[in-house]
Amino acid sequence: MDLTGAIWRKSTRSSGNQGDCVEVAANLPGVVGVRDSKDPTGPALVVTPTAWRAFVTFVTRH
Numbered sequence: 147m148d149l150t151g152a153i154w155r156k157s158t159r160s161s162g163n164q165g166d167c168v169e170v171a172a173n174l175p176g177v178v179g180v181r182d183s184k185d186p187t188g189p190a191l192v193v194t195p196t197a198w199r200a201f202v203t204f205v206t207r208h
């Protein structure tokens with residue numbers, strides 16, 4: 147999947163410790179990209195918006 151147009155943002159849950167962060171791109175139609183901010187040219191996960199919402203809901207409740 148081409149993520150060239152992705153607008154990446156750091157998670158609000160990420161700490162400020164030298165880039166140990168998750169970045170999310172939710173501006174692409176039908177997908178949400180997730181990557182490690184320490185490796186922006188590395189691999190990214192691509193999930194559906196429904197799967198991303200389910201993940202975030204689970205994480206914030208546990």
